[in-house]
Amino acid sequence: MKFVDEFKSNDYSKRLVENLQTISTHKLNIMEVCGTHTMAIFRYGIRDVLPANVNLISGPGCPVCVTPQSYIDTALELSSRKDVIIATFGDMMKVPGRRGSLLKKKAEGSDIRIVYSPMDCLTIAAQNPTKQIVFLAVGFETTAPMTALTAIEARETGLNNLFFFTAHKIVPPVMEALVQDKDINLDGFLLPGNVSAIIGTEPYEFLSKDFKIPGVVTGFEPVDILQALNTLVSLINKKDYRIVNDYKRVVKTDGNSKAKEYLNKAFNIVDSNWRGIGKVAKSGLEFNRQFEEFDALKHFEINYEEYDGGSGCRCGEILKGKINPTQCPLFKKLCTPENPVGSCMVSSEGTCAAYFRYYKEPEKMEA
Amino acid sequence: MSAITLSHGSGGTQTNQLINDLFFKYFSNDILNQMNDAAQIVIDFKRLAFTTDSFVVNPIFFKGGNIGKLAVCGTVNDLAVSGAKPLYLTSAFIIEEGFPLADLETIVKSMAEEAKKSGVKIVAGDTKVVEKGNVDGLYINTSGIGMIYENVNINCANALPGDVIIVNGTLGDHGMTILCERNSLGFEGDLISDCACLNSLVDCMLETYDGIHVIRDATRGGVAAVLNEISDFSHVTIALEEDLLPIKEEVKGAAEMLGLDPLYIANEGKLCAFVPKAQAEQVLQAMRKHPLGANAAIIGRVTEELGKKVYLNTVVGGQRIVDMPSGILLPRIC
Numbered sequence: 001m002k003f004v005d006e007f008k009s010n011d012y013s014k015r016l017v018e019n020l021q022t023i024s025t026h027k028l029n030i031m032e033v034c035g036t037h038t039m040a041i042f043r044y045g046i047r048d049v050l051p052a053n054v055n056l057i058s059g060p061g062c063p064v065c066v067t068p069q070s071y072i073d074t075a076l077e078l079s080s081r082k083d084v085i086i087a088t089f090g091d092m093m094k095v096p097g098r099r100g101s102l103l104k105k106k107a108e109g110s111d112i113r114i115v116y117s118p119m120d121c122l123t124i125a126a127q128n129p130t131k132q133i134v135f136l137a138v139g140f141e142t143t144a145p146m147t148a149l150t151a152i153e154a155r156e157t158g159l160n161n162l163f164f165f166t167a168h169k170i171v172p173p174v175m176e177a178l179v180q181d182k183d184i185n186l187d188g189f190l191l192p193g194n195v196s197a198i199i200g201t202e203p204y205e206f207l208s209k210d211f212k213i214p215g216v217v218t219g220f221e222p223v224d225i226l227q228a229l230n231t232l233v234s235l236i237n238k239k240d241y242r243i244v245n246d247y248k249r250v251v252k253t254d255g256n257s258k259a260k261e262y263l264n265k266a267f268n269i270v271d272s273n274w275r276g277i278g279k280v281a282k283s284g285l286e287f288n289r290q291f292e293e294f295d296a297l298k299h300f301e302i303n304y305e306e307y308d309g310g311s312g313c314r315c316g317e318i319l320k321g322k323i324n325p326t327q328c329p330l331f332k333k334l335c336t337p338e339n340p341v342g343s344c345m346v347s348s349e350g351t352c353a354a355y356f357r358y359y360k361e362p363e364k365m366e367a
Numbered sequence: 368m369s370a371i372t373l374s375h376g377s378g379g380t381q382t383n384q385l386i387n388d389l390f391f392k393y394f395s396n397d398i399l400n401q402m403n404d405a406a407q408i409v410i411d412f413k414r415l416a417f418t419t420d421s422f423v424v425n426p427i428f429f430k431g432g433n434i435g436k437l438a439v440c441g442t443v444n445d446l447a448v449s450g451a452k453p454l455y456l457t458s459a460f461i462i463e464e465g466f467p468l469a470d471l472e473t474i475v476k477s478m479a480e481e482a483k484k485s486g487v488k489i490v491a492g493d494t495k496v497v498e499k500g501n502v503d504g505l506y507i508n509t510s511g512i513g514m515i516y517e518n519v520n521i522n523c524a525n526a527l528p529g530d531v532i533i534v535n536g537t538l539g540d541h542g543m544t545i546l547c548e549r550n551s552l553g554f555e556g557d558l559i560s561d562c563a564c565l566n567s568l569v570d571c572m573l574e575t576y577d578g579i580h581v582i583r584d585a586t587r588g589g590v591a592a593v594l595n596e597i598s599d600f601s602h603v604t605i606a607l608e609e610d611l612l613p614i615k616e617e618v619k620g621a622a623e624m625l626g627l628d629p630l631y632i633a634n635e636g637k638l639c640a641f642v643p644k645a646q647a648e649q650v651l652q653a654m655r656k657h658p659l660g661a662n663a664a665i666i667g668r669v670t671e672e673l674g675k676k677v678y679l680n681t682v683v684g685g686q687r688i689v690d691m692p693s694g695i696l697l698p699r700i701c
Contacts (some may be wrong), residue, residue: 010683013682014684017683017684036626044683044687045684046685046688048685054505101447103374106373107371168381171652222682222683338374338381338693347624357688357690360688
């Protein structure tokens with residue numbers, strides 16, 4: 001893990017900042033699609049050192065934030081069943097449904113376990129043969145291959161008590177929906193290195209070909225982000241609308257063929273609802289016929305209808321980058337990390353959570 | 368909130384709310400309200416430090432220690448960072464039916480070893496056994512009492528502008544070791560808990576300079592929680608320097624992967640000291656000569672700014688707020 005420090009290097013990042021100041025000659029709207037980028041940008045104070053005319057907009061790339069409220073409510077219902085163990089990634093625990101959250105359900109006695117990988121569910125299922133294990137399968141291309149692989153392994157080992165409540169989503173289609181939205185004017189994209197490690201760079205080419213918007217794939221260290229912003233601003237200046245991979249140490253042009261193979265083996269691509277954004281064509285993953293026995297909704301015969309929270313929060317506009325969190329009337333008042341109203345406040349990678357923790361009022365930034 | 372959740376035990380905002388809204392409502396008094404690691408009490412003109420702590424760590428055995436070693440170190444450290452010489456401990460065991468006797472002996476033996484090393488006697492105890500399922504293996508409570516050194520006045524309200532903040536080594540080792548072992552994350556490398564009694568280190572710091580303003584051990588909630596408490600009680604602004612934070616490569620790597628920040632991860636053998644600038648170098652050098660302070664480092668300072676806040680100057684030249692931790696540490700999805 002020696003690599004980490006090289007990419008936080010002080011002198012080099014200062015040179016990158018200086019260069020960016022020189023080349024940023026006009027106002028630019030750049031969207032970082034991924035929540036991990038949003039968090040890193042705040043964590044390292046990158047907004048403080050950017051030229052005033054580079055406007056970073058946080059996009060919809062936080063899996064928890066775009067999961068509809070109906071999903072949480074159904075997960076809560078499942079967790080109430082005595083014979084069910086819910087396995088979930090940590091950041092789902094606090095997401096508010098209509099009646100409480102998984103954290104509250106756990107406090108009330110439901111068996112809910114935080115896992116770091118869906119593969120952990122194989123052990124839980126084997127150790128609890130009288131229980132039915134439901135994994136809350138959310139996340140983008142980064143986590144979906146592991147869900148697929150877990151189902152494949154469960155089949156090979158003959159486990160019959162492991163199910164998946166799937167809400168996996170894929171990133172490029174929602175980007176297409178964003179660039180088609182006439183209210184959003186984007187000059188370029190910072191593209192997520194983790195997603196790209198799976199899918200490669202080809203799925204973003206439509207940005208360049210159909211919309212004349214360049215994008216740069218990059219990692220999550222400060223130097224990665226500053227380097228990518230330099231590349232992106234140069235591309236925009238030259239009207240060179242290419243998709244460039246600045247994260248070659250991790251991302252190959254054609255991605256990870258093994259991971260893609262798992263995805264293809266287990267899933268079909270379907271239309272999917274994104275919280276606050278609505279239905280996006282071909283942006284979700286659902287088990288195909290060969291794997292439908294693992295589908296929790298089918299197994300528990302749940303008639304699942306999707307709906308969003310009617311909470312009055314403006315998560316939708318925030319996820320699309322139309323407003324920033326400080327413009328939402330609930331922000332910091334009714335909606336805080338301790339008592340989140342909207343999902344963008346829940347996940348540590350949500351835009352509102354990032355703004356809540358790290359955003360400084362402009363006048364204080366001078367101090 | 369109508370019921371207790373795990374967030375109430377994580378040492379951050381919710382823990383403080385519970386303490387303020389419930390415990391202080393009924394227990395409030397001049398000593399408790401100071402919220403120091405140990406209560407500072409006066410009996411017969413003698414200043415004593417008095418504290419208690421319960422240990423529920425899972426796994427019970429981990430790399431670098433076990434629940435017993437932790438139970439002795441935790442209480443000894445609370446006394447030591449109050450500027451006291453730790454003297455006597457009590458120890459109470461709540462044991463789950465079926466707990467292996469051999470494991471219990473290993474734990475008790477390591478408590479005895481740690482007590483001997485730190486020069487305290489375990490002078491009273493209690494044992495309870497509960498039905499299977501009522502506790503998770505074994506819980507231990509220890510209480511401790513110590514004599515506060517003459518001329519030493521350490522209090523979390525004593526930090527002053529100009530103070531330099533020193534830690535005695537790398538941050539987040541204990542919490543990250545536990546997190547990885549609990550979840551069998553299988554990271555390669557040498558993650559090992561820093562669990563250790565710090566009283567001899569504190570002694571050597573106070574021998575060098577007995578006017579140190581604040582010392583706190585950075586346990587639950589990590590350095591971030593402790594510094595926020597000190598900023599709050601002392602009404603000061605604290606500035607940290609990201610490139611000065613000592614963090615092991617393996618802790619940094621695991622934290623990157625899990626989306627966690629080492630500033631918020633628990634330590635069991637780390638303290639933060641607030642030392643006036645003029646004496647800082649002297650104290651730092653003394654710490655570095657002690658085995659538990661070999662990697663001691665200055666990580667920041669108390670600024671002249673008004674207001675109570677903690678911020679970090681980042682490696683790229685930006686700034687970010689380091690706020691009080693809130694909720695439980697939830698690893699992210701991707």
